Amino acid sequence: MGKIKVHEFTTVDGSVGVPMWTAAYPWTDAQVEDTAALTRGAGALLLGRVTYEMFGPAWSQRTVEDDPGAPFFNDSRKYVVSATLTQPSWGPATVLPYDPARIAALKEEVDGDLYVSGSGTLVRGLLADGLVDELHLFVYPVGLGEGPYLIPQGTPQTPLALLSATPYENGVVHLVYGPAAG
Template sequence: MGAIKVHEFTTLDGSVGVPMWTADFPWTDQQTEDTAALTRDAHAILLGRTTYEMFAPGWSQRTADDDPGAPFFNDTRKYVVSSTLTEPSWGPATVLPYDAARIARLKDEVDGDVYVSGSGTLVRALLADGLVDELHLFVYPVGLGEGPYLVPPGTPKIALGLLSATPYENGVVHLTYGPAGS
């Protein structure tokens, strides 16, 4: 049985929109290794439709020579949560509607972890339904003053427990949370 591990780039004020602002903070070797570790034990990728459609053009054109992460993103089975997408166009992919019980079963069906990246709407639903085993926030030292936010105003309380905190030389901090009490 695997775990659902969410990976998000966020700002100090919680914005998780398209992370163009990360370019101002060149990655450190440790940050690269920590991010690679999230995918190392994952045998499935769970994405919302918007993130899937944003990732497809970029990743589908990359090879291992371009980026060591390309084989993972291109070859790993993707589960795309959508009520509108009918024909996935990138890699091995299955479209499914959001159903908490069905997504919970993925942990039993996949021989390894389930990796989630971006996919703010999906991640908010997973958090609300208690389906996130690890929430990896890479917090960048910048505030945007605008969203979209991982936890927007009006969201019911979500309690998590801190599992680890790793600061990097570029000012980014990797915070890992799990279910409260873990």
């Protein structure tokens, strides 16, 4: 059985919007390797509609020469959670509604893990329904003072257990959380 592994770029104040602010912090070799390790074990992507529609034009133009991750993003099966998308336009893709039981079943059906990147609305639902096995937060040393936030104000408490913490030379810290024992 695979896991649902979420990958988010976030600021120290928890903003997870379109991460243009990451450009000021060039990736380190260790950060590249840790991110690649997430995709290496994945058999499919699980994305929200907005992220899918942003990734499609960006990744479909890239080759392995441009970015070693391009084959994974372009060729892997994508499961797009959406109530409005009817015709996926990028790569092998299946659209499904947000249904916790269906998403949990994907963990049994996919050969490998389900990799989630961005997709804030989807991730909020996955966290609320206890479906995230690993939450990989790449925390950038900047505060924006505005959202959107991964866990917005008014959300019920979301207890997590720290699995690991890796600081990088560029000031980014990779925090990995799992479900809290309990």
